[in-house]
Structure formats: C-alpha cells, structure tokens
Amino acid sequence: MSSDITKIALRYINRANRKFQPSWKNTYPWLECNTQNNRMFCVLCHASSKKNVFAMSDFTNIKLYAIKEHIKAKDHIDSY
Ligand SMILES: [Zn+2]
Numbered sequence: 001m002s003s004d005i006t007k008i009a010l011r012y013i014n015r016a017n018r019k020f021q022p023s024w025k026n027t028y029p030w031l032e033c034n035t036q037n038n039r040m041f042c043v044l045c046h047a048s049s050k051k052n053v054f055a056m057s058d059f060t061n062i063k064l065y066a067i068k069e070h071i072k073a074k075d076h077i078d079s080y
Helices: 002-017 043-047 064-071 074-078
Strands: 031-034 039-042
Touching: 031 043, 039 043, 043 074
Parallel strands: none
Antiparallel strands: 031 039
C-alpha cells in the first residue's frame, strides 16, 4: 500500500520536474523556454551559435540537473 503511494508520488515529481519552472529564470537569467512546444534553450549559447543542445532551442529534457550541468559546459562559459 505505502509503496503504491510512493510510486504515485514519484511519478508526480518526475512529471513536475519535466515542466519548465518560471522561477528558474531568477537563478538562470539566460534560460528561455518555449512554452508552446515545451523546449528550453540558453540565450547566450544560442546567440553565439554554439553547437550544444541548449543552443539549438531543441532541448526537451527539462530538468534542473541538465541546467546545472550546462553551467559547467565550456560552450556556455565561452558564450559569456
Ligand atoms: Zn549556455
């Protein structure tokens, strides 16, 4: 019984995590999201025509973890 509840809760959390959180923009002002097709991209990398997933405005893996990884990417640091 309790494991069922955990499963449902996890499913909910996973779904919530895949949606762009507007509050992320406070922490990462270069982050943009196309809410029409639920894709996020990095304004800096996009403007610098970088070749990473964040620059392509084609990124559907809407996760905070991915954003935190992107901060450390050389492309991103170079785009500043
Ligand atoms: Zn970037």
